[in-house]
Amino acid sequence: MASGRSITHRARQASFAILLIANCAYAASANGQFDAKNPAESASCKPVYLTLDTGHMEVAPLIAGVLKRHQVKVTFFAANERTKTGDGSLGTHWAGWWKARAAEGHEFASHTFDHTYWRADVPGASGAPTQFRVRPSAGPSEGREVTWTARQYCEEIGRASTRLQEITGKKPLPLFRAPGGKTSPQLLAAARSCGYAHAGWSPAGFLGDELPSDKYPNDALLNKALQGIRSGDVLVAHLGIWSRKEPWAPAALEPLIIGLQSRGFCFKTLREHPGYKAWIEAQSGAPTLQAGK
8 A cells, every 4th residue: 555655756757748748838839939958049039147145055966966957057056064074065065966966057146254244234333334233044153143344344254255166166156145135235336346246136036945845845946936026036945945845956946947947947057147247347356455455
């Protein structure tokens, strides 16, 4: 007699198959034709920009396999987060994984080294520069609120970029993503002063893998994304979320990629994004500025 778990697994497989057939039918009716071989090569390709932030990394090898199968290039935002292997996500254990992604043509950028959340601006006394209350979720100050100068925050961004270049041999983009997307105008100005522009995501591009799976199951998140994503959107997901019981990736990632490609979307990195392209080119070869100098 089949177990309840096996029945559930088969039901999910059937659900995925039905969803994929529906996606293909939608593409055929909407576009007049369906090129299953390589939809990304269409001249009318609608670009989207998939970005992946670090996490517990358990699903990272599976995600890499999905990206390779579907010839999708992404932008990784990396911090040295705690992982299920015990090493940091930018530690020795994962160095080979990052190097392999560089060889495949993916792009990289900083997610702050210790995955440091901005909490509040701290106005300086008597006209002194604004400082920032922050809370790292990794590293020696994990879980503690500390106050940093703009220069210290810049150094935190730069540490992740430097480590990425060390292990991949590829220069990261002059971009960063603040954990949780939490920033202030003063924080963004400080980062720009030392050569880093902030990269957030589009409202429809929040793929929901940080949400609790009992309230937001993969099928619901997948359907929402397929219905809401539009050309030019920046998408965000993670290389594993500790709190989610039903992993979003690769279960929802692969049908999302297939569904979007079947509808005429193609995946590009933030190097090609019109909102960042000029900044990246301007920073290319320029020395990194020190905040406050």
